[in-house]
Amino acid sequence: MTYENLLQEIIETDDRFVIMTAENRAAIRNLPAQIGKRFIDVGIAEQTLVGMAAGLALRGRVPVVHALASFLTMRAFEFIRTDIGIAGLPVKLVGGVPGFLSDANGPAHQAIEDISLMRGIPNINIFCPSDEEDLLIGLTSVLMSPKPFYIRFNNLKPSIQHSKKFEIGKAEIISQGNDITILTYGMMLAESLKAKKILEKLGYSIGLMNLRTLKPIDTKSIIKALKSSSLTVTIEDHFLTGGLFSIVSEILTKEKIMANVLPVALPDRWFKPALLDDVLEYEKFNGEHLALKIIDVLQQERKFITHFY
Amino acid sequence: MTGAELKELQAISLKVREHIIKMSGGGGCFIGASLSCADIIVYLYKKFLNIAPLTVKHESRDYLFLSKGHDVPALYAVLAEVGFIEKSRLKNHLKTNDNIYWHPNTNIPGVEFHSGSLGHLISVSMGVAYDCSLKNSSNKIVVVLGDGELNEGSIWEAAQIASAMKLDNLIAIIDRNQFQANIRTEHLIPLEPLERKFEAFGWNVFSCDGNDFESLEEAFLQIKNSRGRPSVLIADTIRGKGLPSIEAIADRWFCNFSEKEIQSLLNELHTKEKTNLISETLMVR
Numbered sequence: 242m243t244y245e246n247l248l249q250e251i252i253e254t255d256d257r258f259v260i261m262t263a264e265n266r267a268a269i270r271n272l273p274a275q276i277g278k279r280f281i282d283v284g285i286a287e288q289t290l291v292g293m294a295a296g297l298a299l300r301g302r303v304p305v306v307h308a309l310a311s312f313l314t315m316r317a318f319e320f321i322r323t324d325i326g327i328a329g330l331p332v333k334l335v336g337g338v339p340g341f342l343s344d345a346n347g348p349a350h351q352a353i354e355d356i357s358l359m360r361g362i363p364n365i366n367i368f369c370p371s372d373e374e375d376l377l378i379g380l381t382s383v384l385m386s387p388k389p390f391y392i393r394f395n396n397l398k399p400s401i402q403h404s405k406k407f408e409i410g411k412a413e414i415i416s417q418g419n420d421i422t423i424l425t426y427g428m429m430l431a432e433s434l435k436a437k438k439i440l441e442k443l444g445y446s447i448g449l450m451n452l453r454t455l456k457p458i459d460t461k462s463i464i465k466a467l468k469s470s471s472l473t474v475t476i477e478d479h480f481l482t483g484g485l486f487s488i489v490s491e492i493l494t495k496e497k498i499m500a501n502v503l504p505v506a507l508p509d510r511w512f513k514p515a516l517l518d519d520v521l522e523y524e525k526f527n528g529e530h531l532a533l534k535i536i537d538v539l540q541q542e543r544k545f546i547t548h549f550y
Numbered sequence: 551m552t553g554a555e556l557k558e559l560q561a562i563s564l565k566v567r568e569h570i571i572k573m574s575g576g577g578g579c580f581i582g583a584s585l586s587c588a589d590i591i592v593y594l595y596k597k598f599l600n601i602a603p604l605t606v607k608h609e610s611r612d613y614l615f616l617s618k619g620h621d622v623p624a625l626y627a628v629l630a631e632v633g634f635i636e637k638s639r640l641k642n643h644l645k646t647n648d649n650i651y652w653h654p655n656t657n658i659p660g661v662e663f664h665s666g667s668l669g670h671l672i673s674v675s676m677g678v679a680y681d682c683s684l685k686n687s688s689n690k691i692v693v694v695l696g697d698g699e700l701n702e703g704s705i706w707e708a709a710q711i712a713s714a715m716k717l718d719n720l721i722a723i724i725d726r727n728q729f730q731a732n733i734r735t736e737h738l739i740p741l742e743p744l745e746r747k748f749e750a751f752g753w754n755v756f757s758c759d760g761n762d763f764e765s766l767e768e769a770f771l772q773i774k775n776s777r778g779r780p781s782v783l784i785a786d787t788i789r790g791k792g793l794p795s796i797e798a799i800a801d802r803w804f805c806n807f808s809e810k811e812i813q814s815l816l817n818e819l820h821t822k823e824k825t826n827l828i829s830e831t832l833m834v835r
Binding site: 278279281283284286288289291292293294295296297298299300301302304319320323324327328 | 609656662663664666667669670671672673674675676677678679680681682684703704707708710711714
């Protein structure tokens with residue numbers, strides 16, 4: 242089963258669905274032949290793509306809209322905010338090659354502020370599957386939800402067998418641990434798993450959480466992790482600003498919790514364009530580097546306490 | 551169009567203009583653009599669109615989208631005159647007890663979608679048009695654009711795609727009042743030759759005098775019978791139409807008049823006797 246197969250199944254059983262794209266057909270290559278006029282390709286035109294999706298939704302359709310994450314969330318940002326967000330229309334925005342997945346394309350293609358942008362729009366929810374299996378587990382709930390969604394598309398091969406139990410706003414708890422809890426989402430789950438294995442060999446007890454939806458966020462599980470581990474690590478292929486670290490920081494302030502938090506995110510610059518594995522090595526985001534960063538913090542007993550002004 | 555029909559339309563448009571003038575005080579409104587498109591909106595609701603207060607949610611209704619949303623006083627006034635909202639609600643203009651504000655919003659029955667950001671509703675109306683054609687439903691989808699709004703790139707992006715998709719149930723009307731916000735279109739970003747531009751984009755192009763009901767009727771009869779491509783009607787209008795003291799004057803775009811001026815403008819609407827206007831024009835966008 243692939244993303245495309247599941248999409249086709251849903252389309253065939255539910256008349257409301259239409260598939261749209263701004264000529265990004267990579268994940269939906271076979272659908273045009275299968276679904277005819279319910280496949281709508283507007284060409285390279287993200288603004289019209291999103292505007293039309295709003296119009297289709299006004300007529301009761303549920304458009305599943307595909308474009309590259311950077312152009313969808315940025316070129317068409319105001320259309321998403323104004324036409325989808327204000328009206329709260331059930332449009333599903335699927336952003337391709339988000340974060341590190343744009344590998345060698347360069348900064349124009351790097352959607353590493355997409356979560357920050359989408360999360361700031363009232364009504365819009367965010368689904369960040371960690372791989373293809375995770376995507377398929379959550380897809381039906383996300384598509385059937387009456388809410389607009391941003392889907393940070395990811396169909397990499399799974400690195401673990403996921404819990405089939407999916408609920409919007411609920412994290413997948415992969416393991417619980419007393420020393421360190423890693424909070425992550427998207428493709429960084431695979432690298433986090435590698436880091437976890439390295440740290441476990443060194444005798445640490447590691448909790449690992451795949452957040453799945455960043456909006457709504459699983460506040461309850463995050464608070465539990467913050468309170469029960471001596472170090473909480475947020476790992477994401479996103480700018481430090483506006484993503485998971487920001488979400489966790491907001492929870493800490495709101496709940497008046499003091500905790501040690503190590504953020505692993507992209508600093509205030511774009512990442513080195515290269516093939517994915519080389520990007521991870523160069524930017525020190527692969528499992529080995531993640532483990533080293535965490536060990537470094539533990540050994541120096543440096544306290545990463547988030548400050549609020 | 552019979553003489554009696556013409557008289558009825560003219561009487562309604564006079565009432566609509568009275569409502570618009572009344573909304574140009576106590577905070578004001580975009581009176582110039584509202585007056586330029588008033589006759590177009592009256593014609594659409596009275597003669598062209600299949601929309602009525604009781605069928606406002608029916609799947610088979612026609613759709614009107616006001617993409618240049620700042621002319622919404624004309625729409626509010628027409629909705630009041632044809633019975634979508636009570637006329638007394640117009641007194642709530644800009645008040646927090648209602649939603650009669652400077653741009654359209656769906657809290658007002660008959661408003662299909664909100665606007666305010668220019669260049670949006672052509673693509674939204676294309677989504678509606680696409681669904682109607684997918685269902686073989688004969689709805690007409692009309693979107694009103696401003697001529698200044700044609701500066702927005704998203705209009706031309708959408709125009710290419712509407713033509714590629716052969717959305718012949720889509721009708722764009724351009725309120726060609728010759729002004730951007732404060733400057734003549736031809737002085738800032740010239741639009742001409744506008745008809746040829748849309749022809750080149752693959753649209754059926756029509757033109758008419760947008761402040762003349764017989765001319766509007768003639769154009770819409772042709773549009774009704776055109777197939778295969780989207781249609782655009784370039785409706786030549788006069789900004790501030792009906793009030794000689796503000797007609798086609800660049801800085802009479804957004805106005806906030808005093809009570810005394812409003813009384814005088816209401817008189818001017820009927821007598822064409824120019825009002826001595828002293829209120830400052832506000833620039834709001």
